[in-house]
Amino acid sequence: MATATATATATATAAATVTDELQQRRIQVVRDHMRLEIEQDWDGVLATFGHPHYDINDGQAVFDGEDAVRRYFAASRLPFPDQGNEVIAMAADDDMVLVEFWLTGTHLGPLRRGERTIPPTGRRFRVRMMASFEFKPGSDRIVCERPYIDTGAIDRALGLG
Secondary structure, three states, rough: OHHHHHHHHHHHHHHHHHHHHHHHHHHHHHHHHHHHHOOOOHHHHHHEOOEEEEEEEOOOEEOOHHHHHHHHHHHHHHOOOOOEEEEEEEEEEEEEEEEEEEEEEEEOOOOEOEEEEEEEOOOOOEEEEEEEEEEEOOOOOOEEEEOOOHHHHHHHHHHOO
């Protein structure tokens, strides 16, 4: 009986260690992903995905597949070519990594807001955001990045609204 209990405990401990190792790999993948976005190394960013997929504001805009995601990268960097992020906090649980961060940038290109196009103002913004990164069970490849963006906060920071 003691041997069976010891074996079960050792097996559970080994499983927890693998899970901890996987969570640490996932956190590192997200750190790399966010750094590569700043560097605009789009091939590197895409390599962090099992399948490239962005779901902005829980379905407000969805970019699925490499071509759509590359179009998203181009469109989002046009108004803010120096867009960056500064991680505030990161946590992993099950198949998800959550990140709170500062989104930063300078309005140097045309900014689309509905039917309006706002010419560059040269103003900088820094707004607090969060994103979830979902992973396929047992994998360290991202299957969905779900950023939550408050465009109104960006507009207010730029003096637009």
